[in-house]
Structure formats: structure tokens, C-alpha cells
Amino acid sequence: MIAPDVIEISVSRPPGFDFDAGQHVQLGVLALDGRDPHGRSRVFSITSSPNDRDILAVAFRRSPSAYKRTLAGLAFGSTVRLSGPYGHVTLTRKSDRPRVLVAFGVGITPHVSMIRFASEEALDVPIAVLHVANHERRVAYADELTRCAAENPAIRLLARSSSLALADLERARDEHPHAIWYLSGPPTRVGSAVADLRGLGVPERDIFTEEFIGY
Numbered sequence: 001m002i003a004p005d006v007i008e009i010s011v012s013r014p015p016g017f018d019f020d021a022g023q024h025v026q027l028g029v030l031a032l033d034g035r036d037p038h039g040r041s042r043v044f045s046i047t048s049s050p051n052d053r054d055i056l057a058v059a060f061r062r063s064p065s066a067y068k069r070t071l072a073g074l075a076f077g078s079t080v081r082l083s084g085p086y087g088h089v090t091l092t093r094k095s096d097r098p099r100v101l102v103a104f105g106v107g108i109t110p111h112v113s114m115i116r117f118a119s120e121e122a123l124d125v126p127i128a129v130l131h132v133a134n135h136e137r138r139v140a141y142a143d144e145l146t147r148c149a150a151e152n153p154a155i156r157l158l159a160r161s162s163s164l165a166l167a168d169l170e171r172a173r174d175e176h177p178h179a180i181w182y183l184s185g186p187p188t189r190v191g192s193a194v195a196d197l198r199g200l201g202v203p204e205r206d207i208f209t210e211e212f213i214g215y
Contacts, residue, residue, distance in 0.1 A: 003140040006106055007072050008047065008059040011080055021050055021091045021117035022110065022182075025084035027058060033073065034066035041081065042067060045110035045210070047141075049117045056082070059140060061106045061212075089182050089208045091117060091125070098126040098176035102164070102193055104185025105133055110210050111182070112141055118155055119148035128172045128179070132160045132189075166196055173200050184210040 002008045011027070019025075028041030044058035060068065074080070091099065091114040101111040108131055118127055129149070133139045142159070149157040158168060172179070181202060183190045190209050197207055 002059060003106075005062050006059055006140040007062060007068075008057055008140075009071060010048070010055045010057045011082065013052070013054055013056045014082065017056070017082075017085075019046060019050055019085035021046075021113040022089050023085035023087040023113075024110070025056065025058070025082055025086070027071070028081035028083075029067065029070050029074070030079060030081070031070075032066045033070040036066035038065070038067065040067065043086070045113070046085065047109055047112040047116075049113055049120055051117065051120050059106070059109045059112075089180070090114075091123070091127075093121060093123070095123070095125050098128070098179040100128045100130065100172045100176055100179045100181045102130045102169075102181065102183040102185075103132070104164075104189040104193075105212075106140060107183075107185025107190075107210070107212055108133075108141055108145075110184045112145075115145060115148050115155060119152045122152055124154050126176055126179075127155045128176060129155065129157045130160070130164060130168055130172065131157065132162070132164050132185075164193060166200075169193065169196050170200055173197075173202060179206065181207045182210075183207070185212055187211040 024043055024045045026041050026043050032040055046056055047059050048057040103111055145157055149155040183193050190211050
């Protein structure tokens with residue numbers, strides 16, 4: 001439990017399984033503890049760094065689904081099915097365009113691998129992280145994100161406890177006019193932020209989203 005309602009799961013990293021920071025995998029269980037209309041697998045962002053050769057980590061918000069209940073209850077050493085990696089919004093040693101990572105709540109998970117990798121590699125590509133979460137509770141990865149930003153001056157972390165102001169988006173746009181924007185979290189909040197970015201003149205081709213619907 002990395003936050004009151006967020007679980008992180010680690011699985012052994014198969015030999016030869018290579019991925020870039022920002023990619024995701026499909027993780028399946030062999031049998032369900034109950035019925036689940038969405039089946040025995042889900043797609044999750046990888047939160048561990050590509051530099052970690054031993055494990056792949058994913059994180060998700062708890063829900064009553066049979067799948068998540070089964071996955072969270074697996075005993076150490078259980079077998080899971082893994083496929084991937086997928087996704088092209090990534091950060092590598094060759095990346096040169098700034099990134100603006102906008103996360104609402106547990107939507108921070110797609111960005112964690114990139115932030116960890118940028119810190120470990122001391123990448124100089126600018127990364128602005130705009131994270132909106134309820135700070136009355138323990139927030140997933142908050143301490144680690146703060147540490148990564150302290151270790152790498154190219155990473156700038158802005159945390160908000162309730163909402164993201166238009167001025168925050170405008171400031172990030174002005175500081176990084178040629179950035180790739182990656183927004184993740186609940187559909188309504190992501191959609192609202194995307195509308196704001198369009199109003200600010202951010203090109204559609206530079207905006208990527210991942211919507212968390214919670215199943």
C-alpha cells in the first residue's frame with residue numbers, strides 16, 4: 001500500500017524484456033476470485049525504471065473488481081501473464097523535447113517511470129510535473145518525486161491540493177513552448193485540462209492523454 005487507496009504490485013522482469021520509460025504492459029492473472037465483466041487482465045503503466053533489471057512495478061487504485069481483488073491477493077511466487085510493452089509517449093536518453101506531465105490523483109503512475117529514469121540518468125531535457133492530489137492524505141510517490149526533482153534540476157515539480165489553475169498551464173506553456181504534453185487521470189479532469197490547453201494554443205499534435213476509468 002503506497003497510499004491509502006493505491007496498491008503497487010511488483011513482478012519479476014523476464015529476461016530480455018526491454019521497455020522505455022513511459023510504456024505500459026498488459027498484466028493478467030490465471031484465474032479470477034469471482035466474476036469480472038472486463039476479464040482476467042488490465043493494462044497498467046510501468047512505474048519502475050528501465051534501469052531496474054529485476055522487477056517490473058505497476059500501481060493502481062483499489063476497486064471492488066474481481067480482477068484487482070485477485071491481483072492484490074496473489075501470494076508471493078504466483079504466476080501472472082505479461083504482454084507488451086506498448087506505448088510511444090516515452091522518455092529515452094535520446095529525447096530532446098521538453099515534457100510537461102500533468103497528473104490528477106493516481107494518474108501520476110504513467111509518469112513515475114519517466115521521472116525515475118530522468119533522475120537516474122541525470123537527463124537535461126526539461127520536465128515539468130504538474131500533480132494535482134488531495135494532500136490531506138498520503139499521496140502516492142510524493143516523497144520520491146520531490147527527491148527526484150531535488151537531484152535533477154531539469155525536473156520541476158508543482159503540486160496542487162485541489163485543482164490546477166489555468167495560470168499553471170499557461171506558465172508551463174510559456175516556459176516550454178515546444179513541449180510534449182502528457183495528461184493522465186479521471187476523464188472529466190483530463191478533458192477539462194485538454195480544453196484549456198487548446199484555448200492556450202497548444203497544438204493538438206503535442207497533446208497526449210491517458211484516462212483512468214477505475215475498473
